Amino acid sequence: MRWSILVDFDGTISLEDVIDSLLDKYGQPGWEALEDQWRAGQIGSRECMQGQVRLLKLDPAELDAHLDQVKIDPDFAAFAAEAHRLGLPLKIVSDGLDYAIHRILANHGLPPLPVVANHLRWADGHWELESPYQAENCRSGTCKCTIASQSRAYDAPRVLMIGDGASDFCVSERADYVFAKRRLIDHCNNAGIPHSPITTFAQATALLPRLLDGSLVPSALPRILAVA
Structure with missing residues (x-):
């Protein structure tokens, strides 16, 4: 077979979880609340991650530098x-x-x-997540x-x-x-x-x-x- x-x-x-590592370092206030809503079953992972990605404050060069350290x-x-x-x-x-x-x-x-x-996209100075x-x-x-x-x-x-x-x-x-x-x-x-x-x-x-x-x-x- x-x-x-x-x-x-x-x-x-x-x-490690890449999105978690990014949020811990670059996440703006509000991402933890979305995480809590997801863990409570109030929202799905798609809605949670779309909101969290919008709260990431880093540019593409900083993103690449961060990813280059992931094992x-x-x-x-x-x-x-x-x-x-x-x-x-x-x-x-x-x-x-x-x-x-x-x-x-x-x-x-x-x-x-x-x-x-999920597709990560840099647009107009911020990150967007498409699914x-x-x-x-x-x-x-x-x-x-x-x-x-x-x-x-x-x-x-x-x-x-x-x-x-x-x-x-x-x-x-x-x-x-x-x-x-x-x-x-x-x-x-x-x-x-x-x-x-x-x-x-x-x-x-x-x-x-x-x-x-x-x-x-x-x-x-x-x-x-x-x-x-």
Whole structure:
């Protein structure tokens, strides 16, 4: 059975959440209130991030300097190379910032990878966030469930999701298997989602042969990736 791989970025590939690091340093008053509303479920991540991005006070040069300090899992490049060698389509699917993802990966010597994320735009002296991958009835900027469904239809019948946090909860319930970091481990345990806990991409790379030979995944037909 063929597989495709969807990988979250912030906290999964990167060692920190990029938007959080930007807000901590450059956020104007008001971004914390938006964060509190999101955590309380009063607004979705798309509305929260659009408001927070408008409150970032830094110019493009300062943004680049900040992004150039962001570190990633040192084993991700080897994981991406092995996925390519094995013929596994890999796509970065993030509720974060497309510009940041491309620049950070390039800084670490990775070749261009498919990235599905919110679009960050500098306009008239301030930042704007656009969400070209949002979906009806989904409050996230990037509807990862929709991307997973498309991946199953066009790339491979089974979907592996690799993530770490709340933005990965929904899609992990629809994926065929999950490599889980941090908070996603607890969610998978509580929801009974087939998964392997990992802390590094070296562990993810080591698990790929077992994913492909079927010994890692419970014997079952591919799951239906319904979009909420």
